[in-house]
Amino acid sequence: MLNDQAAGLRAMHANKTQSRDSTPQPVRVIAVASGKGGVGKTNVSVNLGISLAQQGNRVLLMDADMGLANVDIMLGLQTKYNLSHVLDGEKTLQEVIVEGPGGLKIIPAASGVRRMAQLSAMENAGIINAFSELNGELDILIVDTAAGIADSVISFCRAAQEVVVVVTDEPASITDAYALVKVLSRDYQLSKFRLLANMSRTPAHGQQLYEKFARVCEQFLDVSIDYLGTVPFDHDLREAVQKQIPVTVYRPNSLAAKSFKGMAKKIETWPIPRGVTGYLQFFVENLFQSGH
Numbered sequence: 001m002l003n004d005q006a007a008g009l010r011a012m013h014a015n016k017t018q019s020r021d022s023t024p025q026p027v028r029v030i031a032v033a034s035g036k037g038g039v040g041k042t043n044v045s046v047n048l049g050i051s052l053a054q055q056g057n058r059v060l061l062m063d064a065d066m067g068l069a070n071v072d073i074m075l076g077l078q079t080k081y082n083l084s085h086v087l088d089g090e091k092t093l094q095e096v097i098v099e100g101p102g103g104l105k106i107i108p109a110a111s112g113v114r115r116m117a118q119l120s121a122m123e124n125a126g127i128i129n130a131f132s133e134l135n136g137e138l139d140i141l142i143v144d145t146a147a148g149i150a151d152s153v154i155s156f157c158r159a160a161q162e163v164v165v166v167v168t169d170e171p172a173s174i175t176d177a178y179a180l181v182k183v184l185s186r187d188y189q190l191s192k193f194r195l196l197a198n199m200s201r202t203p204a205h206g207q208q209l210y211e212k213f214a215r216v217c218e219q220f221l222d223v224s225i226d227y228l229g230t231v232p233f234d235h236d237l238r239e240a241v242q243k244q245i246p247v248t249v250y251r252p253n254s255l256a257a258k259s260f261k262g263m264a265k266k267i268e269t270w271p272i273p274r275g276v277t278g279y280l281q282f283f284v285e286n287l288f289q290s291g292h
């Protein structure tokens with residue numbers, strides 16, 4: 001199977017070098033974070049990833065959450081290897097990447113993610129090298145982070161160009177999201193965030209939640225919060241989770257799926273990262289040298 005996959009990736013590369021310039025292209029790196037767990041980060045990461053892939057982007061989803069509801073479970077995928085095997089030198093990055101629905105590529109979660117910030121210089125160089133193999137293979141990297149303000153979450157958000165904060169209309173979700181934005185802005189000088197209001201009752205409810213959150217953040221912190229959009233509370237999404245099929249595939253016409261597609265279109269209009277920060281290497285180097 002791994003051989004098949006390697007062959008597939010080689011074929012993909014061959015196609016691409018015919019049609020695209022082989023010099024590294026800017027990659028959008030989007031971290032999906034929340035503060036509180038269970039608010040929908042993994043569903044957001046997976047379904048935005050699939051929608052962006054369906055729109056013709058080459059998307060890689062990195063599962064950086066070691067919690068229970070992992071990306072591979074949500075997609076019903078059997079995964080054997082992950083980033084820790086790359087760190088140990090047992091596998092190449094391309095060998096641990098699995099393919100999900102709609103051509104979405106996935107790096108499964110690793111307990112190794114926790115220790116990534118404490119890599120030796122050798123491991124560090126190795127992983128940067130491993131990611132550089134992906135240069136020119138990728139348009140968008142989405143990182144599904146863990147709940148809370150763990151060091152790894154901070155590292156991923158700092159290294160990404162875009163941080164999508166997922167909130168629901170509950171006090172704990174809002175205060176935890178605020179705490180995350182506060183730490184990232186006060187201690188790490190991040191100043192721009194995107195908000196996604198999940199499980200809203202109506203589009204207006206989602207918009208109100210955004211306005212409430214943005215007002216408080218912008219009043220007390222030196223940040224700007226943009227509205228990415230809202231996903232309604234949707235029973236089709238719950239059913240899709242049960243079936244281990246992403247809602248954008250299971251019920252493409254559901255309200256939730258439609259809102260993910262709308263947001264994916266919006267993401268495509270975000271400015272393309274320019275300068276060094278636009279390259280994958282910048283993300284990886286930043287990630288492993290962020291002092292955590």
Ligand SMILES: Nc1ncnc2c1ncn2[C@@H]1O[C@H](COP(=O)(O)OP(=O)(O)O)[C@@H](O)[C@H]1O
Binds near residue numbers: 038041044232237
């Ligand atoms: N828009 C939604 N509508 C209904 N239920 C949702 C929605 N988004 C998430 N959920 C429910 O919340 C649960 C947790 O979602 P998940 O994406 O795993 O959150 P997180 O990754 O933040 O922990 C899902 O299993 C699903 O049942």
Ligand SMILES: [Mg+2]
Binds near residue numbers: 042069070
């Ligand atoms: Mg999750």
